Amino acid sequence: xxxxxxxxxxxxxxxxxxxxxxxxxxxxxxxxxxxxxxxxxxxxxxxxxxxxxxxxxxxxxxxxxxxxxxxxxxxxxxxxxxxxxxxxxxxxxxxxxxxxxxxxxxxxxxxxxxxxxxxxxxxxxxxxxxxxxxxxxxxxxxxxxxxxxxxxxxxxxxxxxxxxxxxxxxxxxxxxxxxxx
Amino acid sequence: xxxxxxxxxxxxxxxxxxxxxxxxxxxxxxxxxxxxxxxxxxxxxxxxxxxxxxxxxxxxxxxxx
Numbered sequence: 576x577x578x579x580x581x582x583x584x585x586x587x588x589x590x591x592x593x594x595x596x597x598x599x600x601x602x603x604x605x606x607x608x609x610x611x612x613x614x615x616x617x618x619x620x621x622x623x624x625x626x627x628x629x630x631x632x633x634x635x636x637x638x639x640x641x642x643x644x645x646x647x648x649x650x651x652x653x654x655x656x657x658x659x660x661x662x663x664x665x666x667x668x669x670x671x672x673x674x675x676x677x678x679x680x681x682x683x684x685x686x687x688x689x690x691x692x693x694x695x696x697x698x699x700x701x702x703x704x705x706x707x708x709x710x711x712x713x714x715x716x717x718x719x720x721x722x723x724x725x726x727x728x729x730x731x732x733x734x735x736x737x738x739x740x741x742x743x744x745x746x747x748x749x750x751x752x753x754x755x756x
Numbered sequence: 757x758x759x760x761x762x763x764x765x766x767x768x769x770x771x772x773x774x775x776x777x778x779x780x781x782x783x784x785x786x787x788x789x790x791x792x793x794x795x796x797x798x799x800x801x802x803x804x805x806x807x808x809x810x811x812x813x814x815x816x817x818x819x820x821x
Contacts, residue, residue, distance in 0.1 A: 658795075659796050684801075684805045687808045698815050698816075702809075705813055705816025705817050706815065706819060708817070709817055744813055744817065
């Protein structure tokens, strides 16, 4: 793993996380990748869920997380039942509604569907690993190792042949050239 | 063709389902359970999960943030 990222260089985008990516990144030993965001908002319900399943994750990245209590949101209420959203997912979506153009971090398919219905951006653990490669916070070797370790080290389920396809794409990645201004 | 199942449901959930039937939103409890299961399976399809991960790969490797 690379050195912890300096907080001041974090992306300014407002980020709200569901439990999945926090737990999965910590299982992979890559929780510090969240430090690439200035702050990650974590609703109370999600905080409780992470503390129950992976308490050490919260301790490791506590300075980067902001516990929040989002107000209920009518638009999220209206689709809560349709997508069978759990409390944490519901709260994370409500918190995203508080911000404009927030990014939701989730690995839950139903929450992703709900986010799409609400015109929100949402991405998960694999996206975060590959983003770290693109932003040079992980080397290619580290990224490939973490992707390969997903089945053994994390509770994130990805079909093996599909994961192999992702690993191939990551292996073929070459950073876009940067032009001098 | 259908299959008979026996399951435990939290009281509060059952109460809400009964209220929906009483208010005419659903024909009966069976139809609510069938519809709920159908929607759950629809929103948790493997193909859908993989589609979202493909979007992650695109964002991760080619995003501009």
